[in-house]
Amino acid sequence: MKSKNSFNSLSKLTTGNKEYNYYSLAEAEKNGLEGISKLPKSLKVLLENLLRYEDDVSVGKNQILAMKEWLNTKTSNTEIAYRPARVLLQDYTGIPAVADLAAMRDLFKKKNKDPNKVNPLSAVDLVIDHSVQVDTNATKDSLEKNVKREFERNGERYEFLKWGAQAFDNFRLIPPGTGICHQVNLEYLSKVAWTTTHDGEEYVYPDTCVGTDSHTTMVNGLSVLAWGVGGIEAEAGMLGEPVSMLIPEVIGFEVTNKMPEGTTATDLVLTVVKQLRDKGVVGKFVEFYGEGLKNLTLADRATIGNMAPEYGATCGFFPVDEETLKYLRFSGRDEETIKLVEDYAKAQGLWASDDIVFTDTVSLDMSTIVPTISGPKRPQDKVLLTEASTDFKKVSKEISKREEPKTVEVKGANHSLSDGDIVIAAITSCTNTSNPKVLIGAGLLAKKADELGLTVKPWVKTSLAPGSQVVTDYLNKAGLSPYLDKLGFNLVGYGCTTCIGNSGPLADNINNAILDNDLLVTSVLSGNRNFEGRISPVVKANYLASPPLVVAYAIAGNMNFDMYKDSLGKSKDGDEVYLKDIWPTNKEIEDTLLTSLNADMFKSRYENVAQGPKEWQDINIEPGSIYEWDDGSSYVKRPPFFDNMTDDPEGFKEIKDARPLVILGDSITTDHISPAGSIPKDSPTGDYFMKYQIQPKDFNSYGARRGNHEVMMRGTFGNIRVKNEMAPGTEGGFTKIYPEGKDATVFDAVTEYKKRGTPLVVFGGKLYGSGSSRDWAAKGSQLLGIKLVIVESFERIHRSNLVGMGILPLEFTQGMDRHKLNLKGSELVTVLGIEEGVNPKQIVKVEIKYADGTAKTIETVCRIDTASEIEYYKNGGILQYVLRNML
Numbered sequence: 072m073k074s075k076n077s078f079n080s081l082s083k084l085t086t087g088n089k090e091y092n093y094y095s096l097a098e099a100e101k102n103g104l105e106g107i108s109k110l111p112k113s114l115k116v117l118l119e120n121l122l123r124y125e126d127d128v129s130v131g132k133n134q135i136l137a138m139k140e141w142l143n144t145k146t147s148n149t150e151i152a153y154r155p156a157r158v159l160l161q162d163y164t165g166i167p168a169v170a171d172l173a174a175m176r177d178l179f180k181k182k183n184k185d186p187n188k189v190n191p192l193s194a195v196d197l198v199i200d201h202s203v204q205v206d207t208n209a210t211k212d213s214l215e216k217n218v219k220r221e222f223e224r225n226g227e228r229y230e231f232l233k234w235g236a237q238a239f240d241n242f243r244l245i246p247p248g249t250g251i252c253h254q255v256n257l258e259y260l261s262k263v264a265w266t267t268t269h270d271g272e273e274y275v276y277p278d279t280c281v282g283t284d285s286h287t288t289m290v291n292g293l294s295v296l297a298w299g300v301g302g303i304e305a306e307a308g309m310l311g312e313p314v315s316m317l318i319p320e321v322i323g324f325e326v327t328n329k330m331p332e333g334t335t336a337t338d339l340v341l342t343v344v345k346q347l348r349d350k351g352v353v354g355k356f357v358e359f360y361g362e363g364l365k366n367l368t369l370a371d372r373a374t375i376g377n378m379a380p381e382y383g384a385t386c387g388f389f390p391v392d393e394e395t396l397k398y399l400r401f402s403g404r405d406e407e408t409i410k411l412v413e414d415y416a417k418a419q420g421l422w423a424s425d426d427i428v429f430t431d432t433v434s435l436d437m438s439t440i441v442p443t444i445s446g447p448k449r450p451q452d453k454v455l456l457t458e459a460s461t462d463f464k465k466v467s468k469e470i471s472k473r474e475e476p477k478t479v480e481v482k483g484a485n486h487s488l489s490d491g492d493i494v495i496a497a498i499t500s501c502t503n504t505s506n507p508k509v510l511i512g513a514g515l516l517a518k519k520a521d522e523l524g525l526t527v528k529p530w531v532k533t534s535l536a537p538g539s540q541v542v543t544d545y546l547n548k549a550g551l552s553p554y555l556d557k558l559g560f561n562l563v564g565y566g567c568t569t570c571i572g573n574s575g576p577l578a579d580n581i582n583n584a585i586l587d588n589d590l591l592v593t594s595v596l597s598g599n600r601n602f603e604g605r606i607s608p609v610v611k612a613n614y615l616a617s618p619p620l621v622v623a624y625a626i627a628g629n630m631n632f633d634m635y636k637d638s639l640g641k642s643k644d645g646d647e648v649y650l651k652d653i654w655p656t657n658k659e660i661e662d663t664l665l666t667s668l669n670a671d672m673f674k675s676r677y678e679n680v681a682q683g684p685k686e687w688q689d690i691n692i693e694p695g696s697i698y699e700w701d702d703g704s705s706y707v708k709r710p711p712f713f714d715n716m717t718d719d720p721e722g723f724k725e726i727k728d729a730r731p732l733v734i735l736g737d738s739i740t741t742d743h744i745s746p747a748g749s750i751p752k753d754s755p756t757g758d759y760f761m762k763y764q765i766q767p768k769d770f771n772s773y774g775a776r777r778g779n780h781e782v783m784m785r786g787t788f789g790n791i792r793v794k795n796e797m798a799p800g801t802e803g804g805f806t807k808i809y810p811e812g813k814d815a816t817v818f819d820a821v822t823e824y825k826k827r828g829t830p831l832v833v834f835g836g837k838l839y840g841s842g843s844s845r846d847w848a849a850k851g852s853q854l855l856g857i858k859l860v861i862v863e864s865f866e867r868i869h870r871s872n873l874v875g876m877g878i879l880p881l882e883f884t885q886g887m888d889r890h891k892l893n894l895k896g897s898e899l900v901t902v903l904g905i906e907e908g909v910n911p912k913q914i915v916k917v918e919i920k921y922a923d924g925t926a927k928t929i930e931t932v933c934r935i936d937t938a939s940e941i942e943y944y945k946n947g948g949i950l951q952y953v954l955r956n957m958l
Contacts (some may be wrong), residue, residue: 082095279297303849481584511664570599730824745783808824
């Protein structure tokens with residue numbers, strides 16, 4: 072709080088009977104920052120942050136003035152240092168983060184430094200939410216059995232996290248079984264106006280955070296500026312390193328009118344995703360405004376905020392207004408906090424208004440929203456519900472290569488299985504389970520369906536995994552849980568299940584029928600992710616839909632079903648039943664909500680949130696500041712990133728005669744690079760487990776194994792759906808070793824290249840690294856020996872993660888791409904001039920030598936975007952940079 076305060080902005084705010092210090096934007100505007108009242112609200116949050124941390128070292132006066140200049144240019148090349156109030160972790164990314172911190176303490180101890188100096192400097196919350204799997208479903212004891220199996224699988228991980236909670240300061244742990252981190256963030260952790268005490272005085276400032284999950288953006292619906300970063304950046308942020316970023320462009324998204332009867336927030340957000348993907352908002356902020364805001368509940372806004380990664384933006388921000396206060400009160404926050412939020416937002420100019428300057432604007436008339444799904448491979452692949460069945464017929468032919476659907480008998484069952492059959496129907500994910508309207512809607516639809524005698528098809532695996540325990544409370548109070556149970560949507564756990572690939576196994580006879588006959592089966596989930604290979608290894612087409620539609624599709628049983636024309640079945644009276652007959656009205660949903668959800672539910676659920684279930688309470692750990700690594704653990708191993716770290720930075724290293732490891736196409740996700748789901752038996756990871764006598768039933772998932780770098784290395788580029796153009800006709804982690812041209816798995820090729828001392832390069836197309844903020848996509852690449860990634864364009868988080876691991880990201884220029892270079896994988900690649908240094912976004916020449924002796928030199932753009940990132944790269948990575956400074 073010791074700001075240089077060039078603009079005399081430190082002021083007093085009295086609210087209730089308390090007085091707070093705050094850095095006033097209104098005062099700064101009077102004292103040299105003319106016009107900033109018209110900045111987007113999201114940029115005002117960044118500007119306040121700069122005013123508060125101005126020190127002439129990381130934050131200088133010129134950075135603050137650049138915010139004023141932004142009003143004229145509506146874009147900026149100025150790099151700023153941004154310090155969020157807190158960091159949010161989930162356990163998949165949290166475990167490697169804690170492991171890295173523990174390894175840093177080892178290094179401090181080795182160098183005779185105080186290991187307790189390695190400690191989070193800002194508040195850190197880790198929510199264990201990604202580890203429950205749907206092993207058991209559609210039974211009244213599904214939750215109990217899944218929790219039991221969760222603790223059996225993850226005992227080593229949970230002991231490690233419990234050790235971390237006692238070892239590190241400013242580190243709070245939310246036990247498993249509480250809910251999804253983003254919904255816990257929304258309902259409990261967030262304050263909107265954050266406070267702290269400094270030198271005996273109270274300060275208030277905007278609540279902000281970064282998180283190690285890309286859907287951290289969900290809390291922007293509550294006016295908390297937040298986005299996903301890689302675990303690498305988050306660790307650096309915990310240790311006091313600011314987020315280095317360029318002042319972003321801000322796209323204003325105007326919403327007008329209200330959604331029509333029969334549509335849901337899911338239909339709205341899938342429309343927004345498509346509209347903004349078409350607009351192109353990667354690396355930009357999106358800020359929502361307009362008279363339509365009053366028709367969006369906080370839960371609707373959170374749904375839109377959640378899917379910012381799907382529309383490509385850094386975040387989708389909503390301003391503070393009456394709905395914000397209403398939600399804070401509704402979710403059990405105290406009146407003192409709510410009053411502070413209102414007074415501070417109004418004093419600071421963060422309250423909703425329309426007199427704002429944006430880089431550009433788009434508009435959506437919400438009255439035009441119609442029922443929508445998206446798939447089969449990406450969230451932005453919007454499909455109108457009216458066209459879903461005809462669209463799937465085209466998809467089916469493209470993927471299955473069959474003109475007509477194939478049907479086979481299922482052994483031991485009295486039904487067959489066909490192309491298009493839905494084998495997974497899951498109400499899951501933070502996207503929708505924060506929204507009581509759609510969950511009440513799903514319950515009412517289930518009630519009507521059951522009363523008419525409709526049932527779910529026997530081949531559909533159904534599940535309900537809410538993001539919060541409060542969901543169970545209001546479904547129970549509304550009397551809707553029994554009807555969801557009757558249709559197989561029994562509670563399976565509180566956490567991120569199907570969306571992250573924890574959908575669990577299908578019945579053996581269903582699984583065998585699919586694999587033995589190469590059937591094109593499908594899934595429908597109320598999630599935000601449907602990337603290839605993510606939901607289930609045997610499901611090739613996955614669709615996102617609202618919770619009520621998930622239930623309806625489970626009854627229909629096949630994606631060829633026309634929801635507008637086809638009958639869902641016959642009623643008890645023998646009448647045909649259609650979707651319109653069971654779809655709840657808006658009034659029915661609203662009336663049910665009014666009588667079933669209240670603030671006391673939130674208060675009681677979060678009152679003893681740190682306690683956790685009995686299984687968590689029974690975990691005993693040996694306290695201490697240094698972790699005693701267990702060589703026999705297959706879940707947690709000491710990470711190797713700081714082994715042999717020199718005292719001084721390595722500087723720019725020559726990249727000469729690198730061999731291509733993989734050549735990939737467009738929209739390669741971090742799932743393709745580093746899968747999160749199930750681990751195949753026939754894979755390098757499977758072979759590794761067999762050596763340690765770990766049976767397939769105990770493999771768990773790649774996500775759960777992120778504390779073991781040996782597993783993650785073997786999984787890198789091992790997604791079952793990844794297609795390497797160097798190995799045509801294959802799917803999965805296959806490549807060729809050159810100059811021999813020998814077929815090999817990616818990991819075996821890497822092992823051979825390491826023996827030869829050969830650096831490696833990856834080539835790709837557009838939007839390389841889209842998807843989750845998965846630090847292991849970069850960590851795994853570094854451990855494989857990849858020095859260089861050359862693509863047509865990067866998604867934001869993965870690009871910064873690559874730099875954070877000391878990997879050079881380059882982009883083709885002048886329309887050049889891998890096809891025009893006629894790459895086969897036998898080439899040798901040399902970066903010309905990198906050893907002399909590089910500037911942000913400068914042109915870098917790359918020489919490509921072909922197997923026939925010819926060579927070509929091309930120009931690329933270096934995507935090290937800021938001066939800080941240059942320092943990270945010279946140090947071999949951001950964590951090495953932070954460590955050297957600490958030492």
